[in-house]
Amino acid sequence: MAKRVAVIGAGVSGLSSIKCCLDEDLEPTCFERSNDIGGLWKFTETSEDGMTRVYRSLVTNVCKEMSCYSDFPFPEDYPNFMNQTKFWDYLQDFAEHFDLLKYIQFKTTVSSVTKHPDFSVSGQWDVVTEKEGKQNRAVFDAVMVCTGHFLNPHLPLESFPGIDKFKGQILHSQEYKIPEGFQGKRILVIGLGNTGGDVAVELSRTAAQVFLSTRTGTWVIGRSSNGGYPYNMMVTRRCYSFTEQMLPSCVRNWIQERHMNKIFNHENYGLSIKKGYLRKKSKLIVNDELPTCILCGMVTMKTSVKEFTETSALFEDGTIEKNIDVVIFTTGYTFSFPFLEEPLKSLCSKKIFLYKQVFPSNLEKATLAIIGLISLKGSILSGTELQARWATRVFKGLCKLPPSQKLMADAITKEQLIKRGRITDTSKDKLDYILYMDDLAACIGTKPNVPLLFLKDPRLAWAVFFGPCTPYQYRLMGPGTWDGARNAILTQWDRTLKPLKTRVVLDSSKPASMSHYVKTWTAPVLLVSLLLLWKSSFCFKLFWKKLQDRISP
Ligand SMILES: Cc1cc2nc3c(=O)[nH]c(=O)nc-3n(C[C@H](O)[C@H](O)[C@H](O)COP(=O)(O)OP(=O)(O)OC[C@H]3O[C@@H](n4cnc5c(N)ncnc54)[C@H](O)[C@@H]3O)c2cc1C
Numbered sequence: 001m002a003k004r005v006a007v008i009g010a011g012v013s014g015l016s017s018i019k020c021c022l023d024e025d026l027e028p029t030c031f032e033r034s035n036d037i038g039g040l041w042k043f044t045e046t047s048e049d050g051m052t053r054v055y056r057s058l059v060t061n062v063c064k065e066m067s068c069y070s071d072f073p074f075p076e077d078y079p080n081f082m083n084q085t086k087f088w089d090y091l092q093d094f095a096e097h098f099d100l101l102k103y104i105q106f107k108t109t110v111s112s113v114t115k116h117p118d119f120s121v122s123g124q125w126d127v128v129t130e131k132e133g134k135q136n137r138a139v140f141d142a143v144m145v146c147t148g149h150f151l152n153p154h155l156p157l158e159s160f161p162g163i164d165k166f167k168g169q170i171l172h173s174q175e176y177k178i179p180e181g182f183q184g185k186r187i188l189v190i191g192l193g194n195t196g197g198d199v200a201v202e203l204s205r206t207a208a209q210v211f212l213s214t215r216t217g218t219w220v221i222g223r224s225s226n227g228g229y230p231y232n233m234m235v236t237r238r239c240y241s242f243t244e245q246m247l248p249s250c251v252r253n254w255i256q257e258r259h260m261n262k263i264f265n266h267e268n269y270g271l272s273i274k275k276g277y278l279r280k281k282s283k284l285i286v287n288d289e290l291p292t293c294i295l296c297g298m299v300t301m302k303t304s305v306k307e308f309t310e311t312s313a314l315f316e317d318g319t320i321e322k323n324i325d326v327v328i329f330t331t332g333y334t335f336s337f338p339f340l341e342e343p344l345k346s347l348c349s350k351k352i353f354l355y356k357q358v359f360p361s362n363l364e365k366a367t368l369a370i371i372g373l374i375s376l377k378g379s380i381l382s383g384t385e386l387q388a389r390w391a392t393r394v395f396k397g398l399c400k401l402p403p404s405q406k407l408m409a410d411a412i413t414k415e416q417l418i419k420r421g422r423i424t425d426t427s428k429d430k431l432d433y434i435l436y437m438d439d440l441a442a443c444i445g446t447k448p449n450v451p452l453l454f455l456k457d458p459r460l461a462w463a464v465f466f467g468p469c470t471p472y473q474y475r476l477m478g479p480g481t482w483d484g485a486r487n488a489i490l491t492q493w494d495r496t497l498k499p500l501k502t503r504v505v506l507d508s509s510k511p512a513s514m515s516h517y518v519k520t521w522t523a524p525v526l527l528v529s530l531l532l533l534w535k536s537s538f539c540f541k542l543f544w545k546k547l548q549d550r551i552s553p
C-alpha cells in the first residue's frame with residue numbers, strides 16, 4: 001500500500017512536495033489554509049490576518065532559468081524577472097500540468113501534528129486539521145512541513161529605546177503594500193534586506209525623504225550583470241564554484257569584494273559591511289535602483305538607531321533626524337511551527353538541529369521533513385524541489401539517514417562549540433547555491449557527473465560545467481531523470497533572450513548568439529586554465545623541491 005504523506009501548505013514548497021510524492025508513488029494530501037495555491041506569490045489587495053503578505057511591486061530576484069522546476073521550464077516568452085501575478089501563473093501552470101490541484105484541500109488549517117502512539121515502530125503522525133470550524137483527524141505515514149517562513153513578523157521593538165514615546169506611525173513591512181498614503185512624508189526604514197531595499201526605493205519616489213538605517217551594511221547587486229545578462233546566470237556556474245573551492249578564503253573574499261566594488265564603491269555609498277562583522281560574504285541583496293537613489297539623494301543611508309523621541313531618531317553615530325513621520329521595520333520574520341509539540345517544536349526552529357536543513361535530528365524515524373526553510377544564494381524554489389525529492393526518497397527507504405543519536409550528538413557538539421565561541425554560527429547565513437544543491441543531489445544520486453559527461457556528451461558537459469547551473473542539471477542522471485533536460489540546458493539562453501527580442505533589427509552582420517557565446521565562455525575558460533596552470537606549476541615546484549631534497553646530501 002502506498003504511504004500516505006501530509007503536505008502542510010500549498011506554496012512553492014508545498015507544490016514541490018506534492019509533485020515529488022507523486023513521482024515516488026507516495027500518496028500526498030495537501031492542506032492549505034487559504035483558498036488558493038502559491039502562498040507568498042498569490043497577490044491579494046486585502047490583508048487578512050495570518051496570511052503571508054507582500055508589497056504590490058515585488059518582482060522576482062532570481063531569473064526564470066535559474067528559478068524553475070527542473071522538469072518544467074518557463075515558457076520562452078516570459079520575462080526573465082517577473083511580478084507576482086506572472087510568477088503565480090507559472091505555479092498554476094505547473095500545478096495543472098502535473099495535475100496537483102486535486103490533492104489539495106483548501107481552507108483547511110493544520111492545527112496539530114503529534115506522534116502516533118506507535119511512532120517508534122511505524123513512524124506515523126496524527127494530523128488534526130480544521131475546516132470551517134470542523135475538526136478532522138487522520139493518520140499519516142509521513143509529514144512535509146511547507147508553511148514558509150514569512151508569517152510571523154519580527155518586530156524587535158525592545159531593542160529601540162524610546163519607541164513607545166514615538167508619536168508617528170510604526171509598521172512592519174508585512175503591512176506595507178503600496179506607496180500611496182506616504183507622499184510627502186519623512187520616512188525611516190529600519191533593516192536592509194531585500195525588502196528594506198525595495199521599500200526604501202519605492203517610497204523615495206514620492207516621500208519627502210527616506211532614511212535607510214542598517215546596522216551591518218550589505219553588498220548590493222543588480223538583476224542584470226555584464227552585458228545585461230541575468231546576474232545569477234553569469235555567476236552561478238560550476239567552473240567558478242570549482243575554482244572558488246581551490247582558492248584560500250582570503251583570496252576568494254578579496255576577489256569578491258573587488259568585483260562588488262567595481263559596480264559601485266560600497267563604502268562611498270554608506271553600504272559597506274561593518275568592519276569585523278563576521279559572515280561578510282553572506283550579506284547580499286538584489287536591488288537595481290538603490291545605488292542610484294542614494295546617488296540622487298533620495299535615500300539617505302544611516303547607522304542603526306540608538307534612541308527614539310516623540311518625533312525624531314537619534315543614531316549610533318550621534319546624528320539626529322527630526323520630524324520623522326513614519327518608521328517601517330523591515331526586520332524580517334521569525335519562523336515557528338505552532339502545530340508541532342515540544343520538544344520537536346523548539347528544536348525545529350534551530351537550524352543546526354535540522355539535518356541538511358530538512359530533517360529534525362531528534363526523530364528516531366525520519367518521517368517528518370521541513371521543506372523550504374532555507375536561505376540560499378540562489379533560487380529557493382529549486383532548493384525546495386531538491387529537498388522534496390530527497391525527503392520523499394528517505395520516506396520510501398531508498399535514501400538512508402545517519403541514526404538520530406548521531407545526528408543529535410553532532411548538533412549538540414556544534415551548538416556547544418558555538419556557545420564557547422570556538423566556531424562561528426553559520427546557520428543563519430545564506431548557503432552557497434551549488435554546494436548545497438550538489439550535496440542534496442549526491443544523497444539522491446542525481447548529481448551530474450561532469451567528467452563522465454565530458455566523455456559521453458562533450459557539448460552538454462561544456463554547458464553544464466561552464467554555463468549557468470540551471471535546475472535541469474539535476475535531471476540528467478540518476479533517479480528522476482527527465483528526457484527533456486538535455487534540450488532544456490542547450491536552449492536556456494534562447495529562452496533568456498527571447499522575451500527581449502521585441503525589436504529585431506534584420507541586417508545584423510553576424511548571429512548575435514555567437515558573439516554572446518564567445519563573450520560568456522572566454523572568461524570561465526581563461527580562469528580555469530590559469531588555475532590549472534597555477535596548480536600544475538605549484539605541483540611542479542613541490543616536485544622539484546622534493547627532488548632537490550633527495551639529491552642534496
Ligand atoms: C518579500 C519577499 C520576496 C521574495 N522574493 C523571492 C524571489 O524573487 N525569488 C525567490 O526564489 N524567492 C523569493 N522569496 C522567497 C520565497 O520564500 C520563496 O520564493 C517561496 O515563496 C517560499 O515558498 P513556501 O511555500 O516555502 O512558503 P509560502 O509561500 O509562505 O507558502 C506557505 C503556505 O503554507 C500555508 N500555511 C501556513 N501554515 C499553514 C497551516 N498551519 N495549515 C495549512 N496551511 C498553512 C500558507 O497559507 C501558504 O500558502 C521572497 C520572499 C519574500 C518574503
Ligand SMILES: *[C@@H]1O[C@H](CO)[C@@H](O)[C@H](O)[C@H]1NC(C)=O
Binds near residue numbers: 043056057083084086
Ligand atoms: C503583473 O503584470 C501583469 C502584466 O504582465 C499585470 O496584469 C498584473 O496586474 C501585474 N501584477 C501586479 C501585482 O502588479
